[in-house]
Amino acid sequence: MRIACDVAGDGPGVLLLHSTVCDRRMWDSQVSALVAAGFRVTRCDFRGFGESPLPGTPWNDAEDVVELVAEGPVTVVGASGGGQIALEIAARWPERVAGLVLLCSALPGFPKSAERRAFAEREDALLSAGDLDGAVEVNVEQWLGPAAGPEQRAAVRVMQRRVFELQPPDLPEPEQIDVEWDLATIVARTLLVSGKHDLPDFRDIALHLAATLPDARHVELDWAGHLPSLERPDVINSLLIDFLRTR
Structure with a gap:
């Protein structure tokens, strides 16, 4: 596999x-x-x-x-x-x-949409500055709606951080x-x-x-x-x- x-x-x-x-x-x-x-x-x-x-x-x-x-x-x-x-x-x-x-x-x-492009620009700016924590938080806030609680936000935080670890933003896109x-x-x-x-x-x-x-x-x-x-x-x-x- x-x-x-x-x-x-x-x-x-x-x-x-x-x-x-x-x-x-x-x-x-x-x-x-x-x-x-x-x-x-x-x-x-x-x-x-x-x-x-x-x-x-x-x-x-x-x-x-x-x-x-x-x-x-x-x-x-x-x-x-x-x-x-x-x-x-x-x-x-x-x-x-x-x-x-x-x-x-x-x-x-x-x-x-303009909203989606604006999100991508915010994320890219944080990643370019080496602010992984900030980039993670931008994703948590963007992708979870108001029904999500602290447990769900913590879970997405962990999973999104793992994406950045496996796909380092300073390396070429796979x-x-x-x-x-x-x-x-x-x-x-x-x-x-x-x-x-x-x-x-x-x-x-x-x-x-x-x-x-x-x-x-x-x-x-x-x-x-x-x-x-x-x-x-x-x-x-x-x-x-x-x-x-x-x-």
């Missing part, structure tokens, strides 16, 4: 793909709930996150991850950057994806292999979730995907920021289990 992962439970398969602010630890509350509901849950760390170091050569995240679902179709749950990887998997290997749940998903090539894929090849039933307190980009992406994918439903959460599965795991667990049990 080229990337760190763990598997728990028995039953229909669910694959959890983390946000690029976090790592697979962001799914702790979902794993326990999904296993208790009768599902087999796989989660992984992308390269440069958690327990998966960066490789010495270019790679493709979707190709790393798809090896985890070789045994049969699974429902893929992706948060933010993990949602983008979930979309790529569903487009390139549609036979392996029984369903998609996309939480505040990214989408390649989608125009960035090179990935980009493969062309098309939303038109996605056939999986899809649930799209966005948060009212998130950057507008991610609601716009959800609306675009809802209008583009063949069998998609969009839910906007009025309490949520960018990481609703951490902010109110009980609500997201119910959404996930209801989706998984509906055919």
